[in-house]
Amino acid sequence: MDHExxxxxxxxxxxxxxxxxxDHINFELRKGEVHCLLGENGAGKSTLxxxxxxxxxxxxxxxxxxxxxxxxxxxxxxxxxxxxxxxQEMSLIPGMSVAENIFLGEEIVxxxxxxxxxxxxxxxxxxxxxxMNIDINPKRLVKEMSTAQQQMVExxxxxxxxxxxxxxxxxxxxxxxxxxxxLFRIIHxxxxxxxxxxxxxxxxxxxxxxxxxxxxxxxxxxxGTVNMxxxxxxxxxxxxxxxTLEKMDKPVRDHIGEVLLEVKNxxxxxxxxxxxxxxxxxxxxxxxxxxxxxxxxxMRLLFGAEKMDAGRILLxxxxxxxxxxxxxxxxxxxxxxEDRKRDGLVLSMGIDQNITMANLPRxxxxxxxxxxxxQLEAKNSVQALNVATNSIHKLVKFLSGGNQQKVIIxxxxxxxxxxxxxxxxxxxxxxxxxxEIYKLMNGLAQLGKSIIMVSSDLPEIIRVSNRVIVMxxxxxxxxxxxxxxxxxxxxxxxxxxxxxxxx
Amino acid sequence: xxxxxxxxxxxxxxxxxxxxxLSVSSPHFLDIANLLNILLQVSISTIIAVGMTFVILTxxxxxxxxxxxxxxxxxxxxxxxxxIGIGIPILSGILVGALLGFMNGILIAKLKIPAFIATLGxxxxxxxxxxxxxxxQTIHMFPSEFRFISAGxxxxxxxxxxxxxxVVMIAIFILNYTKFGRHIYAIGGNKEAARLSGINVKxxxxxxxxxxxxxxxxxxxxxxGRLNAAQPIAGIGYELDAIAAVIxxxxxxxxxxxxxxxxxxxxxxxxMLRNGLNLLNVxxxxxxxxxxxxxxxxxxxxxxxxxxxxSSAAKGLNRPxxxxxxxxxxx
Ligand SMILES: Nc1ncnc2c1ncn2[C@@H]1O[C@H](COP(=O)(O)OP(=O)(O)OP(=O)(O)O)[C@@H](O)[C@H]1O
Ligand SMILES: [Mg+2]
Numbered sequence: 001m002d003h004e005x006x007x008x009x010x011x012x013x014x015x016x017x018x019x020x021x022x023d024h025i026n027f028e029l030r031k032g033e034v035h036c037l038l039g040e041n042g043a044g045k046s047t048l049x050x051x052x053x054x055x056x057x058x059x060x061x062x063x064x065x066x067x068x069x070x071x072x073x074x075x076x077x078x079x080x081x082x083x084x085x086x087x088q089e090m091s092l093i094p095g096m097s098v099a100e101n102i103f104l105g106e107e108i109v110x111x112x113x114x115x116x117x118x119x120x121x122x123x124x125x126x127x128x129x130x131x132m133n134i135d136i137n138p139k140r141l142v143k144e145m146s147t148a149q150q151q152m153v154e155x156x157x158x159x160x161x162x163x164x165x166x167x168x169x170x171x172x173x174x175x176x177x178x179x180x181x182x183l184f185r186i187i188h189x190x191x192x193x194x195x196x197x198x199x200x201x202x203x204x205x206x207x208x209x210x211x212x213x214x215x216x217x218x219x220x221x222x223x224g225t226v227n228m229x230x231x232x233x234x235x236x237x238x239x240x241x242x243x244t245l246e247k248m249d250k251p252v253r254d255h256i257g258e259v260l261l262e263v264k265n266x267x268x269x270x271x272x273x274x275x276x277x278x279x280x281x282x283x284x285x286x287x288x289x290x291x292x293x294x295x296x297x298x299m300r301l302l303f304g305a306e307k308m309d310a311g312r313i314l315l316x317x318x319x320x321x322x323x324x325x326x327x328x329x330x331x332x333x334x335x336x337x338e339d340r341k342r343d344g345l346v347l348s349m350g351i352d353q354n355i356t357m358a359n360l361p362r363x364x365x366x367x368x369x370x371x372x373x374x375q376l377e378a379k380n381s382v383q384a385l386n387v388a389t390n391s392i393h394k395l396v397k398f399l400s401g402g403n404q405q406k407v408i409i410x411x412x413x414x415x416x417x418x419x420x421x422x423x424x425x426x427x428x429x430x431x432x433x434x435x436e437i438y439k440l441m442n443g444l445a446q447l448g449k450s451i452i453m454v455s456s457d458l459p460e461i462i463r464v465s466n467r468v469i470v471m472x473x474x475x476x477x478x479x480x481x482x483x484x485x486x487x488x489x490x491x492x493x494x495x496x497x498x499x500x501x502x503x
Numbered sequence: 504x505x506x507x508x509x510x511x512x513x514x515x516x517x518x519x520x521x522x523x524x525l526s527v528s529s530p531h532f533l534d535i536a537n538l539l540n541i542l543l544q545v546s547i548s549t550i551i552a553v554g555m556t557f558v559i560l561t562x563x564x565x566x567x568x569x570x571x572x573x574x575x576x577x578x579x580x581x582x583x584x585x586x587i588g589i590g591i592p593i594l595s596g597i598l599v600g601a602l603l604g605f606m607n608g609i610l611i612a613k614l615k616i617p618a619f620i621a622t623l624g625x626x627x628x629x630x631x632x633x634x635x636x637x638x639x640q641t642i643h644m645f646p647s648e649f650r651f652i653s654a655g656x657x658x659x660x661x662x663x664x665x666x667x668x669x670v671v672m673i674a675i676f677i678l679n680y681t682k683f684g685r686h687i688y689a690i691g692g693n694k695e696a697a698r699l700s701g702i703n704v705k706x707x708x709x710x711x712x713x714x715x716x717x718x719x720x721x722x723x724x725x726x727x728g729r730l731n732a733a734q735p736i737a738g739i740g741y742e743l744d745a746i747a748a749v750i751x752x753x754x755x756x757x758x759x760x761x762x763x764x765x766x767x768x769x770x771x772x773x774x775m776l777r778n779g780l781n782l783l784n785v786x787x788x789x790x791x792x793x794x795x796x797x798x799x800x801x802x803x804x805x806x807x808x809x810x811x812x813x814s815s816a817a818k819g820l821n822r823p824x825x826x827x828x829x830x831x832x833x834x
Contacts, residue, residue, distance in 0.1 A: 305699055329701035343699050346692035348759040357689055358700040360682045369680050411700070 004031040006164060006196050007052070012061035014047055016398070018390040021047040023220040025061070029165065034187060034197045034210050036228075039217035039240055040430040041402025042388035045200050046088055048217070049167045052198075053085035054078035079105075084158040088169035088200070088401050088428070089341060092150055094143035099125040101142055102157045128156045133182050147339050148175045148291040155183060166190065167198045170401070172206065173428045176291040176456060184210050202402070202430050204233050205459070216240055241432045256466060257281035260450050261419060263302060266311030271297045273474040275311075279419065279450050284441060286465030286482075287454040289495050294474040295454045296338050299421045303335040304328040329358065334417035336408055338424045338454070344408045347397035351389060352378035354396050354407050359415040381410035386436065401428045409437065413444075420444065421452045426460065438464050458488045470494040513804065514751060514768045521775055529782040537778070539661060545774030546663035547722045549767060551741060552748035553674045554718030556766045557711040559749050560678075562691045562758025563611060563618040565715045567603070568745055569738035570629035575600045575723035577633045580642035580733025589649040596727075597720035603629055604716020608709030626742075633735035642733040653728025663725045670721065674763045687711060691758025748773055751801040773797075
């Protein structure tokens with residue numbers, strides 16, 4: 001690989017009111033390399049790449065492209081300079097088809113009247129998907145697709161035209177292992193064509209597969225750039241958080257009590273078929289499976305967000321009717337949804353108002369809201385979860401991705417739910433905070449709360465759960481007590497459709 | 504600095520500027536009688552705009568406020584002539600407003616008909632109903648107690664102004680200090696997130712339209728008293744005034760953001776403009792053009808301000824920063 005520098009950013013500063021998001025950052029990108037930006041939630045990674053993509057303007061500093069200073073005033077200029085960006089937060093238009101989204105702003109037109117050539121766009125999109133080895137119909141509307149599929153569309157979008165630089169902000173946070181694999185294959189191919197890739201991820205394990213160099217950021221400053229092959233993951237973590245992390249405790253099991261929840265034969269179309277399981281008091285129950293296996297849907301049914309076709313739910317032996325989230329919460333069930341922007345947060349509200357949203361009575365004096373109580377609760381949550389913010393009133397739309405996730409967790413912790421369903425709770429969350437969330441879940445379990453955790457991150461499932469249920473294509477395909485002997489290799493076949501020891 | 508002030512008080516500045524301009528250019532503008540007159544003129548539109556604010560905050564719209572007001576007014580007129588005192592007629596006017604609002608709410612929240620269409624339909628239905636039960640005739644001659652209670656003066660302050668004040672205060676209180684108010688904002692901000700947080704979205708949405716209907720009923724009481732007549736064709740253009748006041752007042756048409764205080768200022772701005780144009784003898788035809796242009800440009804400036812703010816600053820940060828414990832983990 002030659003070491004020609006394509007992009008050089010020198011002394012970049014960027015402030016938002018109350019935060020210095022970027023503080024004298026230096027960054028260099030070489031031809032044909034995969035360069036990872038690493039840092040905790042709120043470290044400034046997304047802000048840096050947004051300056052490259054024209055979404056934000058730098059306050060000061062210089063950006064050199066092939067040695068020439070450029071002024072990236074808007075997204076258009078960035079694109080014309082050969083930079084393409086996959087944002088952390090989805091930027092697709094829900095009501096449009098996949099093909100229309102992929103070619104948005106670069107539509108293929110037919111002369112003489114500049115009519116949009118739909119067929120050609122759909123055909124080209126199909127080709128891209130074929131190359132990506134992924135089965136997505138370009139005619140489908142984006143809003144009908146799962147988060148994972150949408151993410152793949154985002155990725156496809158950056159492949160439409162040949163670029164010199166592709167920026168990927170947490171592309172793997174919501175896609176399956178198989179898709180991640182395909183993505184890495186594509187990245188390798190792009191690399192061999194001389195494309196430089198900036199890659200942001202909180203999944204440290206995957207870095208060694210593709211990354212050449214890493215720039216670590218902390219609190220808006222760059223801590224240094226290192227070669228991937230020269231460092232260990234532990235060293236990287238230390239650079240990121242500025243200290244070594246304590247090791248996680250293994251899940252404790254001596255406080256697990258009697259059966260609290262019984263789910264019997266829940267079905268919903270062919271998405272969830274005849275699913276039955278139990279949950280004990282004080283237990284952490286992990287749900288493993290591929291994206292699209294029906295885990296989230298099963299949870300949404302249990303929470304009353306969707307109406308089940310058939311099935312029963314028993315709480316402490318007595319049958320309960322759950323037809324709406326209100327009823328679910330009334331029965332002490334809370335659900336932390338998988339897509340924070342779509343159905344987790346009210347972006348136009350502050351942190352405090354989002355945190356109290358699911359349990360307003362707690363901050364009310366009778367009929368009336370008490371701002372004082374609300375601020376107190378919000379302040380406690382923000383402190384307990386280490387949300388990086390300078391004010392509890394900050395609108396959540398201005399928080400970094402990981403910190404938004406923490407706010408949702410805070411919201412559900414404030415409810416007095418006995419059963420908490422966490423759907424991908426650590427998506428986009430940095431290692432340090434991840435450890436905190438695990439600790440918190442353990443703590444809750446020890447207090448006698450029961451937790452269901454849906455996660456596509458197998459190591460996480462094995463680390464945290466007392467028991468693991470595996471789903472495949474809408475059915476429960478296996479179940480394991482986590483007595484220290486289960487392995488990824490043991491679970492994987494069941495996720496892919498094998499038959500297991502259903503106990 | 505100026506920017507910051509303009510940011511928070513943009514519309515306030517517009518009001519002050521217009522106030523100064525009018526006091527200089529018209530000798531009668533500053534008369535106490537005229538100022539009270541402005542307040543009286545805007546009291547109905549303010550009250551209805553308050554109801555409209557609830558609806559727009561949930562990201563809805565109510566186009567039927569004019570006919571709703573007319574229908575309530577007609578009901579009040581008819582019941583007043585039954586000689587059963589004035590309490591029941593007033594109450595039934597307000598209740599009828601609430602009922603039609605409830606119907607809007609059911610159509611929109613329960614039957615999922617787009618608010619624009621549902622209330623457009625209601626606009627025609629309510630107007631038709633008002634014309635039908637009166638046979639198109641105006642109802643006159645109401646008892647003087649009624650006229651006093653609805654449109655009289657209390658120590659030379661017009662009573663409608665007092666009503667408007669009370670309605671505004673109650674609405675501010677509901678939106679800022681009650682669970683219901685918080686739910687309104689949450690639904691407008693993100694309906695799905697609100698639903699999954701256990702908020703009863705359908706009921707809250709329906710209530711927003713009921714409240715809007717109630718404000719139309721109150722408006723109808725005042726209108727009927729002031730005109731000493733109940734006209735089935737009353738209330739034409741009310742939706743324009745109400746929506747304009749809400750939007751000029753800074754409430755987002757997408758819902759979730761806005762305030763009653765803004766709506767009040769929006770209503771006052773429009774009222775002052777109307778009054779000023781009258782004093783300056785501008786032709787009524789021309790007035791319509793001016794008002795339309797002002798509404799559109801106010802919204803334009805608001806959008807411009809918002810887009811600037813979104814790209815460079817966080818709104819909540821103008822407030823005093825809260826001392827939050829561990830703001831930066833692991834340093
Ligand atoms: N538009 C904005 N207005 C105000 N503050 C902002 C804005 N965008 C980002 N910030 C703040 O700047 C800091 C850096 O945010 P950024 O999104 O770059 O973090 P990040 O490193 O990408 O984190 P994550 O891993 O959670 O995605 C955070 O403190 C965030 O709250
Ligand atoms: Mg980010």
